[in-house]
Amino acid sequence: MSARIINGKAIASNLREQLTEDVKKLITDGIRPGLAVVLVGEDPASISYVSAKERDCEKVGIYSRDIRLSPEISQDKLLKLIEELNADPDIHGILVQLPLPEGLNEETVISAISPDKDVDGFHPVSIGRLVLNLDGFIPCTPHGVIKMLEAADVTIEGSDVVIVGRSRIVGAPLANLLFRKAPGGNATVTVCHTRTRDLAEKVRQADIVIAAAGRPGTVTADMVKEGAVVIDVGVNRVEDASRQRGYRLVGDVDFDSVKEVAGAISPVPGGVGPLTRAMLLWNTVISARNAGSKLA
Numbered sequence: 515m516s517a518r519i520i521n522g523k524a525i526a527s528n529l530r531e532q533l534t535e536d537v538k539k540l541i542t543d544g545i546r547p548g549l550a551v552v553l554v555g556e557d558p559a560s561i562s563y564v565s566a567k568e569r570d571c572e573k574v575g576i577y578s579r580d581i582r583l584s585p586e587i588s589q590d591k592l593l594k595l596i597e598e599l600n601a602d603p604d605i606h607g608i609l610v611q612l613p614l615p616e617g618l619n620e621e622t623v624i625s626a627i628s629p630d631k632d633v634d635g636f637h638p639v640s641i642g643r644l645v646l647n648l649d650g651f652i653p654c655t656p657h658g659v660i661k662m663l664e665a666a667d668v669t670i671e672g673s674d675v676v677i678v679g680r681s682r683i684v685g686a687p688l689a690n691l692l693f694r695k696a697p698g699g700n701a702t703v704t705v706c707h708t709r710t711r712d713l714a715e716k717v718r719q720a721d722i723v724i725a726a727a728g729r730p731g732t733v734t735a736d737m738v739k740e741g742a743v744v745i746d747v748g749v750n751r752v753e754d755a756s757r758q759r760g761y762r763l764v765g766d767v768d769f770d771s772v773k774e775v776a777g778a779i780s781p782v783p784g785g786v787g788p789l790t791r792a793m794l795l796w797n798t799v800i801s802a803r804n805a806g807s808k809l810a
C-alpha cells in the first residue's frame with residue numbers, strides 16, 4: 515500500500531487565501547500589517563529565503579520592508595536598527611534572518627526584538643509563553659507541522675509521537691506544542707537526538723513520526739510502523755549532476771521506501787517548507803490585529 519501524500523503547498527495556499535481576507539479586513543479597519551525582513555550579509559541560501567518571504571507578503575497584501583545590511587555591520591548598529599523597528603507603528607513583525615555572520619551575537623539580537631513583534635517566535639518571552647501554555651507567537655516551523663497534521667485530518671490527541679531532533683527552532687518547541695493541554699496538543703511525545711539509544715525501536719512505536727535531524731536517510735522503512743503518519747521537516751542538499759544547479763533537496767526520510775509502509779507522508783520539497791512560510795504571515799497578521807486592539 516502506498517501512503518497518502520500530504521500536500522504542503524496546497525495547505526499553505528489555503529492558509530494564504532484565508533490570510534488575504536484577514537489582511538483586507540485589517541486594511542479596512544485602518545491597519546496594514548507590516549513585516550520588516552532584516553538580512554545581514556550575502557549568504558545565498560538566506561537571500562533566497564528572504565526573497566521568498568517578501569514575495570509571500572506581497573501575495574497576501576502584507577507590507578514588507580526589505581532591509582539588507584553589510585556583513586560588517588556592528589552589533590550596536592544592528593541593535594539600534596531593531597530599536598527603531600520596535601518603535602515603528604507601520605511594522606508589526608520583525609524577522610532577522612539567521613544565521614547571522616560571525617561577530618554578531620544571535621541571542622542578543624533576537625532578545626532585542628520587542629516580544630510584541632517577534633513573529634519568528636524565537637524570543638525568550640515567546641518560548642517561555644509556549645512552555646507555559648500561554649498565548650504568544652509560536653515558531654513558524656513547529657506551528658506549520660501542527661497546521662499540516664490538522665489539515666490532513668490526523669488525530670494528534672492521544673497519539674504516540676516521536677520527534678527526531680531537539681533543536682530550539684524545531685524539535686523542542688514542537689514537542690511542547692504537541693504535548694500541551696490545548697487544541698493541536700494532548701499527544702504523548704518522545705524526543706530523540708544523537709544520544710538516543712536504539713532510535714529505530716523508538717520510531718517504530720510512533721503513530722506520528724516527525725523527522726527534524728538535518729540528515730538524509732535518518733528515517734527508513736524498517737523503522738516505521740505500518741500506517742504511521744510521517745512528517746519530514748528536514749531540508750538537505752545532496753549532489754545531483756543531472757540538475758543544472760548541481761544538487762537537489764531531500765528530507766530526512768527515505769521517502770521512496772517509507773511511503774510503502776506509512777499511512778500518510780509529507781514530501782520534500784512541497785511539504786513543511788511552504789507551511790513554515792505561511793505561518794510567518796499568520797504571526798504578522800496576529801501581531802497587526804493585536805496592535806489594532808491596543809489602539810481601540
Ligand code: NAP
Nearest residue numbers: 655679680681684707708726727728747748749786787790
Ligand atoms: P539542528 O539544529 O542541527 O538539530 C538537529 C537535531 O537532530 C539535533 O537535536 C540532533 O541531536 C538531532 N539529530 C541529528 N542527527 C541525528 C540522528 N542521526 N539521530 C537522532 N537525532 C539526530 O537542525 P534544525 O535547525 O532543527 O533543523 C533540522 C532540519 O530541518 C534541517 O534539515 C533543516 O534544514 C530543516 N528545517 C526545515 C525547515 C522547513 O521549513 N522545512 C525549517 C527549519 C529547519 P543533538 O541535539 O544530539 O545534536
